[in-house]
Amino acid sequence: MDSPLTPRSNDLxxxxxxxxxxxxxxxxxxxxxxxxxxxxxxxxxxFKKVNTVEYPEVKEPTAERFHGRHQLNxxxxxLEKCIGCELCAWACPADAILVEGESNTDEERFSPGExxxxxxxxxxxxxxxxxxxxxxCPTRALTMTNEYxxxxxxxxxxxxxxxxxxxxxxxxxxxxxxxxxxxxxxIDYYRGEITGGSNE
Amino acid sequence: MSNLALEVGRTLQPEAVMFWILAPLAVAAAxxxxxxxxxxxxxxxxxxxxxxxxxxxxAQDALFLGIVxxxxxxxxxxMLFLFILMLVGVDSSDSLVExxxxxxxxxxFAAIGLGGLIISLISRATLGVETIGxxxxxxxxxxxxxxxxxxxxxxxxxxxxxxxxxxxxLGAMVLAHSTSTKSRTAQRxxxxxxxxxxxxxxxxxxxxxxxxxxxxxxxxPALLPDGSPAPTSxxxxxxxxxDMLSSKPFELEAKExxxx
Amino acid sequence: MSTAELIGTDPGWITLVKGxxxxxxxxxxxxxxxxxxxxxxxxxxxxxxxxxVGPFGLVQALADxxxxxxxxxxxxxxxxxxxxxxxxxxxxxxxxxxxxxIPLSGKVTLFGHETVMQLTDIPVGVLYVLAIxxxxxxxxxxxxWSSGSTYPLLGGLRSSAQVISYEVxxxxxxxxxxxxxxxxxxxxxxxxxxxxxxxxxxxxxxVIYAISMVGETNRAPFDLAExxxxxxxxxxxxxxxxxxALFFLAEYVNIVAVSALATTLFLGGYHALPGLxxxxxxxxxxxxxxxxxxxxxxxxxxxxxLRGTLPRLRYDQFMKFGWKVLIPFSLAWIxxxxxxxxxxxxxxxxxxxxxxxxxxxxxxxxxxTLFESSKKRRISNDALGEVQPPSFPVPAxxxxxxxxxxxxxxx
Numbered sequence: 117m118d119s120p121l122t123p124r125s126n127d128l129x130x131x132x133x134x135x136x137x138x139x140x141x142x143x144x145x146x147x148x149x150x151x152x153x154x155x156x157x158x159x160x161x162x163f164k165k166v167n168t169v170e171y172p173e174v175k176e177p178t179a180e181r182f183h184g185r186h187q188l189n190x191x192x193x194x195l196e197k198c199i200g201c202e203l204c205a206w207a208c209p210a211d212a213i214l215v216e217g218e219s220n221t222d223e224e225r226f227s228p229g230e231x232x233x234x235x236x237x238x239x240x241x242x243x244x245x246x247x248x249x250x251x252x253c254p255t256r257a258l259t260m261t262n263e264y265x266x267x268x269x270x271x272x273x274x275x276x277x278x279x280x281x282x283x284x285x286x287x288x289x290x291x292x293x294x295x296x297x298x299x300x301x302x303i304d305y306y307r308g309e310i311t312g313g314s315n316e
Numbered sequence: 317m318s319n320l321a322l323e324v325g326r327t328l329q330p331e332a333v334m335f336w337i338l339a340p341l342a343v344a345a346a347x348x349x350x351x352x353x354x355x356x357x358x359x360x361x362x363x364x365x366x367x368x369x370x371x372x373x374x375a376q377d378a379l380f381l382g383i384v385x386x387x388x389x390x391x392x393x394x395m396l397f398l399f400i401l402m403l404v405g406v407d408s409s410d411s412l413v414e415x416x417x418x419x420x421x422x423x424x425f426a427a428i429g430l431g432g433l434i435i436s437l438i439s440r441a442t443l444g445v446e447t448i449g450x451x452x453x454x455x456x457x458x459x460x461x462x463x464x465x466x467x468x469x470x471x472x473x474x475x476x477x478x479x480x481x482x483x484x485x486l487g488a489m490v491l492a493h494s495t496s497t498k499s500r501t502a503q504r505x506x507x508x509x510x511x512x513x514x515x516x517x518x519x520x521x522x523x524x525x526x527x528x529x530x531x532x533x534x535x536x537p538a539l540l541p542d543g544s545p546a547p548t549s550x551x552x553x554x555x556x557x558x559d560m561l562s563s564k565p566f567e568l569e570a571k572e573x574x575x576x
Numbered sequence: 577m578s579t580a581e582l583i584g585t586d587p588g589w590i591t592l593v594k595g596x597x598x599x600x601x602x603x604x605x606x607x608x609x610x611x612x613x614x615x616x617x618x619x620x621x622x623x624x625x626x627x628x629v630g631p632f633g634l635v636q637a638l639a640d641x642x643x644x645x646x647x648x649x650x651x652x653x654x655x656x657x658x659x660x661x662x663x664x665x666x667x668x669x670x671x672x673x674x675x676x677x678i679p680l681s682g683k684v685t686l687f688g689h690e691t692v693m694q695l696t697d698i699p700v701g702v703l704y705v706l707a708i709x710x711x712x713x714x715x716x717x718x719x720x721w722s723s724g725s726t727y728p729l730l731g732g733l734r735s736s737a738q739v740i741s742y743e744v745x746x747x748x749x750x751x752x753x754x755x756x757x758x759x760x761x762x763x764x765x766x767x768x769x770x771x772x773x774x775x776x777x778x779x780x781x782x783v784i785y786a787i788s789m790v791g792e793t794n795r796a797p798f799d800l801a802e803x804x805x806x807x808x809x810x811x812x813x814x815x816x817x818x819x820x821a822l823f824f825l826a827e828y829v830n831i832v833a834v835s836a837l838a839t840t841l842f843l844g845g846y847h848a849l850p851g852l853x854x855x856x857x858x859x860x861x862x863x864x865x866x867x868x869x870x871x872x873x874x875x876x877x878x879x880x881x882l883r884g885t886l887p888r889l890r891y892d893q894f895m896k897f898g899w900k901v902l903i904p905f906s907l908a909w910i911x912x913x914x915x916x917x918x919x920x921x922x923x924x925x926x927x928x929x930x931x932x933x934x935x936x937x938x939x940x941x942x943x944x945t946l947f948e949s950s951k952k953r954r955i956s957n958d959a960l961g962e963v964q965p966p967s968f969p970v971p972a973x974x975x976x977x978x979x980x981x982x983x984x985x986x987x
Contacts, residue, residue, distance in 0.1 A: 166619070391711060391740075
């Protein structure tokens, strides 16, 4: 009778465990010449292919979603996605992010909507590259690139400012501050309906 | 083997220079051996004296003797001295007060006597005796000459000394290993013995310090594991003033528990 | 004329030039050994060694030396300052002195003067090397003591005890070489190996010497006293910059020195491989230096191979090995060699020699069989008898038959 407690087959697939339970066959010390076989192993390993990756001549590509340097993204017309909400700073477990928001005015508009991130600093001496800030960002302004070559020689140089972190301007993007696309509101931006193009 | 040596009694300039540099150093080292403060420094200066002697032996064609002087004396005997000095740590802080009465005059007398004996022996052996050097003795080679003498003329003394060395080595081994005549009790036997002791209270051994402490005041002495007050925990000042409180010795025997 | 006489005709400046050349060769050999060891051990571990500093990382050891020289030089407060400074000097100078009697080449012409590349040749040359090794132990002992802390002291004493023990075995293994070559001078030992190298005719001595040279230099698998990565550092724990560099230098020069001695005494020194004797006259006799260096490099490779393969022996294990195995074997072998030599020198008939050899072989076989059988008997006596299974349930003993879960659950 098939009791629910007993497995259907006797073979539980525990090969490693069953191997561990078998008694050791030959408990005597190996013969002198068998012990010399170890020398052959090291000798022949000298001629095997080496596993070393010769950085920096050879750089192995990182994984697709590698946690590298942060990047502040822009919309297609150049306005920044960051709204200065400081959620990333609150999410950071290492207290590495400093954000100060500022209101957008009609003359000086850096992002769609009311506010933008005026001061945005990430201290890479504190950042542990956990990615919680990326998970916290509501506008996908903050993402992580695959860049890991961040080493530098002074503490000051490793505090990245907003201009270090902003994504570069692609073709068709206009450097902020500039007004939103004519006739569009911030909701259109959030919906992704702005596809770039030249704006005044 | 070609004879590159000079006539006996003549010293080449380089050898004289070497002698007059090393000999004062050796004498200074020997004196320093007596007067330095640390025992290890003294041993090192003695090792330097031995090396200098070896250099002089080699310079006078006694090659085997010089090299063996380094191997045996400097490399083995002085090494042994150094081991002992380093492990036991003879210090200059040891007291120089002599306990044996009359030791100092007796030792001065003995030292003068020994010095006179040595000087007279050496002068009888060397003063007025012609030096012939080692050229003839080394005609077959220094090592071969020594081997010839050692295994024909002096073989009896050689074998007696080697028997003495073997005896000394065996004696050292016996002395070092004399304690392991009984086999050690195994863990199981030790455990059984613990539980078959006078009372079960001894099964776990004595408790650690502080288990039975009732007080930690400065005028109450601490307790030893058997319950008696620890003499080192008594403050001498308070004791002198009569301010130390007593703590009753704690009894370990289990009291009879009355069954209901 | 003999090598000793040839050297005796050297003018003073030739001796100075030779000394300088030997010193440069030693230092270069150290740099190359450090590089070689790191690269070879790395390849044995399927990785590259240092390859950044200079082409193929060749300048790595030099860069390490410069770095060590520029480091902060610390002397602990409890250290004995004079001896603390003297100890690495003793270690470093004695290991260079061993090269004075090693013949690096055959007859060559140096600046128009015919000589051999050997600084001096005394009739007790090999004993001189042993004496220098004995004095070199002082460096270790004094370094350990003068550091003023317990772990260097204990490490230094253990290191030196090990070195002294393996020195005895080394000396005994050389006695057979002296008997066969009839001299203790290195040049004569090399010339006695014209026909057969001593590693063939005196193979047990060669094996004993090879093992004891690894033990003498505190190298793996005998390096517990200064196990890098396990203990702090043994006798050189408290040493920092240039003094540590001197100890490091001394260790590698010691390795090259014992390899050079092994080459001289067992591998025929600067002689070419049997059959390639015509190469000895190439380059005006200087090609023999290449043969010598090739053999030393071979020994060095063996050192590195041992380090990369074998696990470390425990201190008491290798002291026991040195005293209870190597020395008795050496003594027995010396007796055999001496008897054979006397038989051959006194023109004993071949039958006596063969009878003696057969007798020795039979004795060895008998002793080893007795040993094996007593060991087997001891093991079988120690083995546990059949254990009575208890009456109450016990968990399954590991190693017994595997109980499947169905049996367990169904009772």
